[in-house]
Amino acid sequence: MLVSGLSAAFGALALPIAAAKSLWSDSPGNYSSIITTAFPLGNGRLGAMPIGSYDKEIVNLNVDSLWRGGPFESPTYSGGNPNISKAGALPGIREWIFQNGTGNVSALLGEFPYYGSYQVLANLTIDMGGLSNVNGYRRNLDLESAVYSDHFSTGDNYIEREAFCSYPDNVCVYRLGSNFSLPAITFGLENQLTSPTPNVSCHGNSISLCGQTYPSIGMIYNARVTVVVPGAQNPSDLCSSSTVKIPEGEKEVFLVFAAETNYDASNGNTEASFSFKGENPYMSVLKTATDAAKKSYSALKSSHVKDFKEVFGKFTLTLPDPNGSADQPTTELLSSYTQPGDPYVENLLLDFGRYLFISSSRPGSLPPNLQGLWTESYSPAWSGDYHANINLQMNHWAVDQTGLGDLTEPLWTYMAETWMPRGAETAELLYGTSEGWVTHDEMNTFGHTAMKNVAQWADYPATNAWMSHHVWDHYDYSQDVSWYRQTGYPILKGAAQFWLSQLVQDEYFKDGTLVVNPCNSPEHGPTTFGCTHYQQLIWEVFDHVLRGWEASGDDDTSFKDAISAKFSTLDPGIHIGWWGQIQEWKLDIDVKNDTHRHLSNLYGWYPGYAISSVHGFNKTITDAVETTLYSRGTGVEDSNTGWGKVWRSACWGLLNNTDEAYSELSLAIQNNFADNGLDMYGGTPPFQIDANFGLVGAMISMLVRDLDRASADAGKVQSVLLGPAIPAAWGGGSVEGLRLRGGGVVSFHWDDDGVVDSCRVDTSERGSGSQLEFFVSGGKAIDCS
Numbered sequence: 001m002l003v004s005g006l007s008a009a010f011g012a013l014a015l016p017i018a019a020a021k022s023l024w025s026d027s028p029g030n031y032s033s034i035i036t037t038a039f040p041l042g043n044g045r046l047g048a049m050p051i052g053s054y055d056k057e058i059v060n061l062n063v064d065s066l067w068r069g070g071p072f073e074s075p076t077y078s079g080g081n082p083n084i085s086k087a088g089a090l091p092g093i094r095e096w097i098f099q100n101g102t103g104n105v106s107a108l109l110g111e112f113p114y115y116g117s118y119q120v121l122a123n124l125t126i127d128m129g130g131l132s133n134v135n136g137y138r139r140n141l142d143l144e145s146a147v148y149s150d151h152f153s154t155g156d157n158y159i160e161r162e163a164f165c166s167y168p169d170n171v172c173v174y175r176l177g178s179n180f181s182l183p184a185i186t187f188g189l190e191n192q193l194t195s196p197t198p199n200v201s202c203h204g205n206s207i208s209l210c211g212q213t214y215p216s217i218g219m220i221y222n223a224r225v226t227v228v229v230p231g232a233q234n235p236s237d238l239c240s241s242s243t244v245k246i247p248e249g250e251k252e253v254f255l256v257f258a259a260e261t262n263y264d265a266s267n268g269n270t271e272a273s274f275s276f277k278g279e280n281p282y283m284s285v286l287k288t289a290t291d292a293a294k295k296s297y298s299a300l301k302s303s304h305v306k307d308f309k310e311v312f313g314k315f316t317l318t319l320p321d322p323n324g325s326a327d328q329p330t331t332e333l334l335s336s337y338t339q340p341g342d343p344y345v346e347n348l349l350l351d352f353g354r355y356l357f358i359s360s361s362r363p364g365s366l367p368p369n370l371q372g373l374w375t376e377s378y379s380p381a382w383s384g385d386y387h388a389n390i391n392l393q394m395n396h397w398a399v400d401q402t403g404l405g406d407l408t409e410p411l412w413t414y415m416a417e418t419w420m421p422r423g424a425e426t427a428e429l430l431y432g433t434s435e436g437w438v439t440h441d442e443m444n445t446f447g448h449t450a451m452k453n454v455a456q457w458a459d460y461p462a463t464n465a466w467m468s469h470h471v472w473d474h475y476d477y478s479q480d481v482s483w484y485r486q487t488g489y490p491i492l493k494g495a496a497q498f499w500l501s502q503l504v505q506d507e508y509f510k511d512g513t514l515v516v517n518p519c520n521s522p523e524h525g526p527t528t529f530g531c532t533h534y535q536q537l538i539w540e541v542f543d544h545v546l547r548g549w550e551a552s553g554d555d556d557t558s559f560k561d562a563i564s565a566k567f568s569t570l571d572p573g574i575h576i577g578w579w580g581q582i583q584e585w586k587l588d589i590d591v592k593n594d595t596h597r598h599l600s601n602l603y604g605w606y607p608g609y610a611i612s613s614v615h616g617f618n619k620t621i622t623d624a625v626e627t628t629l630y631s632r633g634t635g636v637e638d639s640n641t642g643w644g645k646v647w648r649s650a651c652w653g654l655l656n657n658t659d660e661a662y663s664e665l666s667l668a669i670q671n672n673f674a675d676n677g678l679d680m681y682g683g684t685p686p687f688q689i690d691a692n693f694g695l696v697g698a699m700i701s702m703l704v705r706d707l708d709r710a711s712a713d714a715g716k717v718q719s720v721l722l723g724p725a726i727p728a729a730w731g732g733g734s735v736e737g738l739r740l741r742g743g744g745v746v747s748f749h750w751d752d753d754g755v756v757d758s759c760r761v762d763t764s765e766r767g768s769g770s771q772l773e774f775f776v777s778g779g780k781a782i783d784c785s
């Protein structure tokens with residue numbers, strides 16, 4: 001049994017062996033609650049959510065760059081930056097804080113006019129009139145091929161519809177087929193929500209929607225639907241006012257949908273006067289749609305499926321199905337899911353998390369925002385923006401480990417093009433430094449990098465350091481030196497330069513260390529100095545600069561010397577407080593049983609590594625992490641967020657605490673995941689995609705502990721723990737294609753108790769670094785060669 005399971009697991013390493021995973025249901029979604037019921041499709045830039053209605057189908061459409069605000073609303077938009085320097089206030093702020101322990105940054109706050117918002121593009125409407133005697137309905141989203149379909153019979157007809165969003169062809173495609181005769185169909189594009197209302201017109205077999213987010217200077221957006229009747233001599237004009245009408249009697253009809261805006265982030269800099277403007281997208285959309293419509297449906301589908309499967313298949317988790325869940329509609333499984341859990345659902349949601357990432361992050365797109373790229377709303381919660389004091393980070397937690405590292409290009413481009421140019425100004429105007437860049441937690445797509453005046457959470461300047469951790473991780477897993485030199489290192493260096501300029505001697509404790517002043521822990525507590533979270537982050541930034549020095553190709557030795565000098569006296573942010581907790585601030589002021597949703601003081605435990613590295617991995621430290629986690633509660637207490645729970649789960653996983661890790665994971669699924677598998681912020685809409693991605697990170701932290709710096713010095717052995725916290729419910733499962741730090745890929749299988757019993761490592765892509773050594777829960781070494 002075990003042997004055959006193993007040979008099945010390892011016989012076909014390159015191919016997924018698990019049965020295709022799908023979301024499915026026997027009833028359509030709900031017009032009034034698209035975001036909790038529709039199954040999402042995307043190709044990185046375009047998003048589509050078919051609701052599945054039999055006769056009056058609606059597909060909610062998105063294009064990821066469609067934002068109002070910024071320079072598309074005000075020609076003098078400054079990213080929130082003030083028109084004169086405010087940095088003169090800093091010495092006073094610092095002095096006050098060092099005298100009193102806490103203080104404020106009122107003098108640095110700014111306005112944020114024209115911040116703008118992400119918004120819905122349109123509805124595609126597919127009207128087949130009234131259908132009678134509909135039965136046998138089912139809809140299905142295959143996560144492995146990213147093809148959606150539904151089918152039903154009505155009268156003599158069996159009707160099947162299929163949709164996908166293709167990265168290779170840059171379009172979404174929707175097909176209707178019948179074994180007999182399709183009814184008359186009317187296709188339309190509409191946006192009932194946007195003001196000003198876009199123009200919709202029909203020419204030949206195409207509908208074009210042209211809009212502008214604001215009179216005269218607004219962002220221009222264009223969407224086009226081109227309808228094709230295969231095999232038929234398409235009549236030259238299928239238009240009826242602004243819709244396309246196909247008369248009754250066809251067996252097959254399909255359409256392609258293309259859309260773009262005139263947003264261009266490569267013009268988000270001084271040379272381009274921060275215009276962010278590109279060309280009117282009309283001609284480009286016309287060409288994309290026309291080119292795709294010339295291809296056959298099967299050609300469009302096969303290139304899409306090939307492309308998607310190749311990426312999706314790089315990693316496979318196979319968990320058992322003890323509850324016999326595979327036969328039940330996933331919408332029902334999700335709505336009735338309760339603790340202790342169901343491995344089938346957990347496996348499905350891990351697959352769905354990877355599916356969503358592939359569908360919302362492709363070279364050329366923007367990175368996934370708070371909602372990935374899917375919204376049905378004109379004003380999504382928090383503008384559908386980029387929060388980067390946990391959320392944008394969590395979106396990228398497990399991407400490199402699960403084989404999706406090649407899809408991270410949008411993140412680096414977004415940071416380099418929209419944050420760094422304006423953020424260099426912000427560094428100068430608010431912090432008085434001409435080196436490096438900074439930004440503050442909440443970002444739009446137009447370079448908003450300054451502080452806001454709304455609340456403490458918008459004053460958070462450590463985003464640059466935290467995102468630099470992702471830069472390092474991408475390099476560490478990929479070992480792509482040329483990427484590091486050209487793309488990664490400049491981001492990291494700019495963050496390091498900024499923090500070099502901001503560190504000051506601790507004048508409160510006068511302990512000879514360097515600290516940040518002012519700082520605040522994300523969305524929590526006072527403005528003070530030496531915040532744990534910042535100190536850990538900066539410690540890691542400096543550590544990465546030094547460890548990656550050779551790879552960076554940098555010859556700026558004065559920079560390196562400055563980093564080395566300050567690294568040695570930097571407070572690394574690990575203080576154990578009066579009740580045994582990892583302090584959140586250098587002042588020992590943590591309140592016991594404060595159940596705040598963020599775990600900012602545990603950044604260096606997960607996803608970072610400062611807590612487990614600075615003093616080594618010792619019991620004093622791990623006890624303090626445990627005390628802190630217990631004190632923080634389950635994540636239900638403060639806002640009941642999905643991301644708060646999966647973060648807790650990931651931290652417990654690395655503590656080998658299987659029960660707590662699995663409990664938090666299953667609690668998140670039970671409380672926060674809607675019937676269509678999307679994560680809802682506090683259990684009900686708004687949708688917030690971070691926990692969909694964070695769930696993958698949490699599950700991976702239960703499967704492997706592969707810490708950064710585990711082998712900091714070349715020649716040392718990199719110790720990888722397989723299966724720190726695999727629940728017995730997952731017994732007999734396996735994983736294939738898990739990527740390792742320093743390069744390489746490991747696959748392994750575990751027994752009924754969750755203890756890894758066999759493994760295989762492929763080190764052919766490994767960099768020249770250290771030796772690898774594997775061990776399993778309980779501490780026994782295992783040979784994976």
Ligand SMILES: *[C@@H]1O[C@H](CO)[C@@H](O)[C@H](O)[C@H]1NC(C)=O
Nearest residue numbers: 029030031032033034036037
């Ligand atoms: C559809 O969603 C609305 C809004 O959430 C809800 O009131 C209604 O009951 C739902 N309809 C069905 C059939 O579930």
Ligand SMILES: *[C@@H]1O[C@H](CO)[C@@H](O)[C@H](O)[C@H]1NC(C)=O
Nearest residue numbers: 076081082083084110111113
């Ligand atoms: C600078 O900005 C302030 C605050 O927004 C404004 O009141 C002032 O008029 C601006 N000054 C100039 C010269 O634009």
Ligand SMILES: *[C@@H]1O[C@H](CO)[C@@H](O)[C@H](O)[C@H]1NC(C)=O
Nearest residue numbers: 092093094096103104105106
């Ligand atoms: C904020 O801090 C400044 C010193 O930077 C101080 O003068 C001011 O009184 C403080 N304001 C409040 C409301 O505490």
Ligand SMILES: *[C@@H]1O[C@H](CO)[C@@H](O)[C@H](O)[C@H]1NC(C)=O
Nearest residue numbers: 096099100101102103104526
């Ligand atoms: C000094 O700090 C304490 C908290 O440590 C705060 O309650 C108090 O308001 C501060 N005093 C002033 C004058 O800001």
Ligand SMILES: *[C@@H]1O[C@H](CO)[C@@H](O)[C@H](O)[C@H]1NC(C)=O
Nearest residue numbers: 153155156157158179180181
């Ligand atoms: C189409 O398929 C349906 C369902 O299988 C069947 O009932 C119907 O007879 C078929 N129609 C034709 C014309 O073959």
Ligand SMILES: *[C@@H]1O[C@H](CO)[C@@H](O)[C@H](O)[C@H]1NC(C)=O
Nearest residue numbers: 031120122123190191192193
């Ligand atoms: C799409 O259609 C639904 C159902 O009619 C409607 O509630 C929604 O406002 C429409 N969305 C847009 C963008 O027009």
Ligand SMILES: *[C@@H]1O[C@H](CO)[C@@H](O)[C@H](O)[C@H]1NC(C)=O
Nearest residue numbers: 197198199210211212220221
């Ligand atoms: C919509 O049509 C009106 C009237 O032709 C025109 O003035 C306007 O510019 C058009 N809007 C867009 C966004 O193309």
Ligand SMILES: *[C@@H]1O[C@H](CO)[C@@H](O)[C@H](O)[C@H]1NC(C)=O
Nearest residue numbers: 323336337338339340341342
């Ligand atoms: C799955 O089966 C286990 C063991 O029988 C049970 O405890 C659990 O409640 C089931 N989970 C669901 C979601 O039905």
Ligand SMILES: *[C@@H]1O[C@H](CO)[C@@H](O)[C@H](O)[C@H]1NC(C)=O
Nearest residue numbers: 574576615616618619620621
């Ligand atoms: C363990 O960590 C604690 C807390 O930082 C530190 O004080 C201690 O020296 C470490 N113990 C060992 C044995 O390294």
Ligand SMILES: *[C@@H]1O[C@H](CO)[C@@H](O)[C@H](O)[C@H]1NC(C)=O
Nearest residue numbers: 579592593627630631632633
């Ligand atoms: C309070 O925190 C402590 C850890 O300091 C923990 O052991 C205890 O369970 C917590 N109590 C509650 C009610 O959460």
Ligand SMILES: *[C@@H]1O[C@H](CO)[C@@H](O)[C@H](O)[C@H]1NC(C)=O
Nearest residue numbers: 622654655656776777778779
């Ligand atoms: C987890 O288990 C491994 C293997 O027994 C051990 O090396 C490690 O120290 C444990 N971690 C913690 C936090 O106890």
